Amino acid sequence: MTESAESIFEQFPGGVFPAACSSRVLLDHVTSKWGVLVLVSLTDGPQRWSELRRRAQGISEKMLAQTLRTLEADGLVHREQQPVMPPRVDYSLTPLGEELAEVMVPLLRWVGRNADTVIGPATR
Amino acid sequence: MTESAESIFEQFPGGVFPAACSSRVLLDHVTSKWGVLVLVSLTDGPQRWSELRRRAQGISEKMLAQTLRTLEADGLVHREQQPVMPPRVDYSLTPLGEELAEVMVPLLRWVGRNADTVIGPATR
DNA sequence: CTCGGCACTTTCCGTCACGGAAGTACCTTA
DNA sequence: TAAGGTACTTCCGTGACGGAAAGTGCCGAG
Numbered sequence: 188m189t190e191s192a193e194s195i196f197e198q199f200p201g202g203v204f205p206a207a208c209s210s211r212v213l214l215d216h217v218t219s220k221w222g223v224l225v226l227v228s229l230t231d232g233p234q235r236w237s238e239l240r241r242r243a244q245g246i247s248e249k250m251l252a253q254t255l256r257t258l259e260a261d262g263l264v265h266r267e268q269q270p271v272m273p274p275r276v277d278y279s280l281t282p283l284g285e286e287l288a289e290v291m292v293p294l295l296r297w298v299g300r301n302a303d304t305v306i307g308p309a310t311r
Numbered sequence: 312m313t314e315s316a317e318s319i320f321e322q323f324p325g326g327v328f329p330a331a332c333s334s335r336v337l338l339d340h341v342t343s344k345w346g347v348l349v350l351v352s353l354t355d356g357p358q359r360w361s362e363l364r365r366r367a368q369g370i371s372e373k374m375l376a377q378t379l380r381t382l383e384a385d386g387l388v389h390r391e392q393q394p395v396m397p398p399r400v401d402y403s404l405t406p407l408g409e410e411l412a413e414v415m416v417p418l419l420r421w422v423g424r425n426a427d428t429v430i431g432p433a434t435r
Numbered sequence: 436c437t438c439g440g441c442a443c444t445t446t447c448c449g450t451c452a453c454g455g456a457a458g459t460a461c462c463t464t465a
Numbered sequence: 466t467a468a469g470g471t472a473c474t475t476c477c478g479t480g481a482c483g484g485a486a487a488g489t490g491c492c493g494a495g
Contacts, residue, residue, distance in 0.1 A: 213422050220339065299334050
């Protein structure tokens with residue numbers, strides 16, 4: 188984190204990310220409206236469906252399911268279904284997901300700190 | 312970055328971010344498809360319209376204009392029009408924008424490193 | 436035997452984000 | 466005089482995003 192503070196363009200010579208490459212796809216997944224919220228919710232430890240719905244305020248069931256499926260397919264989220272009744276499913280971050288969370292949380296903190304200054308507490 | 316690695320929930324007691332608050336709005340701005348790309352392009356220094364179009368591969372003129380206007384309104388991007396002919400406009404990061412870039416670049420690096428593993432070089 | 440709850444899945448449908456193309460204002464160069 | 470370049474704005478059409486709500490499978494409680 189010390190030497191690399193300068194140019195991300197050494198890492199990506201052609202434009203920021205070349206259009207239509209895997210980086211763009213993954214970027215869209217992890218920076219999606221609900222992807223961010225679900226990922227960050229899970230930094231607090233394994234959680235169940237209903238817990239996640241509460242944490243990611245405003246998400247619909249459809250979007251939660253879709254987001255979780257995408258994140259799981261990307262290997263960022265682990266889904267563990269326990270064969271008990273009533274059904275119990277726990278979602279957690281995979282090691283890869285934890286890695287991602289480590290770089291995501293600083294961004295979220297920054298947003299949290301600066302939101303009121305930039306947008307205004309009630310505006311828009 | 313040492314003591315604060317644990318819970319972002321101390322900072323945000325009610326859910327990740329409360330729905331319909333300024334954090335969500337700012338989050339949407341900075342994690343938008345094109346917002347990320349423009350912001351990161353500008354970490355390389357002040358750039359002109361046409362330069363940004365080339366950097367953020369695939370962006371339309373309409374979206375570039377819209378994204379720049381949003382980011383300027385948020386105080387993240389500085390627009391400097393020089394009264395010369397032909398018109399020359401330079402865009403750069405404000406100090407606030409630089410701050411944001413500092414937390415954004417690690418995320419982009421991570422995405423760049425892991426994209427091929429997660430998504431596959433050509434898939435989807 | 437019906438009700439209800441958990442964890443989804445699916446369907447329907449509106450809206451708005453986005454792309455594409457064309458238009459604009461102004462001046463330079465040929 | 467015409468063509469061209471920069472930095473946009475405007476219009477229009479489509480498709481994907483996303484919300485509401487109903488459906489599903491399974492079982493335990495009453």
